[in-house]
Amino acid sequence: MATVTLGGNPVKTSGELPNVGSKAPDFKLVNKDLGVVSLSDFAGKRLVLNVFPSIDTATCASSVRNFNAKASELQNTTVLCISRDLPFAQKRFCGAEGLENVVNLSDFKDGSFGKDYGLEISDSALAGLHSRAVVVVDENGTILHTEQVSEIANEPNYENALAVL
Template sequence: MASVTFANNPVTLIGNEVKVGDKAPDFTVLANDLSPVTLADSKGSVRLISVVPSLDTGVCDAQTRRFNEEAAKLDNVNILTISVDLPFAQARWCGAAGIDKVKTLSDHRDLSFGENYGVAIEGLRLLARAVFVVDSNDVVTYAEYVPEVTTHPNYEAAIEAAKAAK
């Protein structure tokens, strides 16, 4: 498993680490209107999955805004931001932040994504910061588990991986 800290304290991640070359695990999360969303809902396109603990924090806010800006430059790439924030809070945050290209999804109900991608933090009911790129054939082509949850991911590497994926 990836070694991750939160505010410099080691945390235990629940689930299996996803690696490049793996078949992307399925998941069920909730859209802002409470409808279920699965990996299959975006089949046939490249998915850049940005995972954040909560949109209501500085780094998560900046990460989501950055990928929202990059979305306009990426063809056939769906950018999904997944957190455990309630769908209502995600919708409110997106409206206030002007986020219109990234789809925010909530893993609050079941931690389905968190457990299937090995990013659920034991005891905190939060997701560790991570970025995954899944190609149109549902193969993971990029996986970054950010070692310290309170720091930024490697935006450039994730964006380049999304551009290279087919």
């Protein structure tokens, strides 16, 4: 169980991020068209998993915008923006912002992604949502980098995440 903060107050998560060097846990997430997407759908691609509580907060929106800008410069890399938001909210946000270089995926059905990656917030007003984290996966499904952002209101370290690619 990891402890992060929200406004300086301790918040617990359901576990720890998978270890660097391990295989990324499989997932089943919902895309903007309500189709189910799994890790195997991205086989042969490098992935940046940008995980956050809700697209409707300033910091989460900023992370999606920043990764969208950086994603266009990455070879053989897909940025997945993952939250428990409904796919409709994710689609609305990216459409209004003109963001086309990231893939938004929702864990709204059962939260299994958050549990499997140790990111489900287990207490506080945000209980049930995901904590802010970045996981970078190579084209073989091996985890190259993880960052559990210590303060949920802070943005991830984009440079460290992208440097491993």
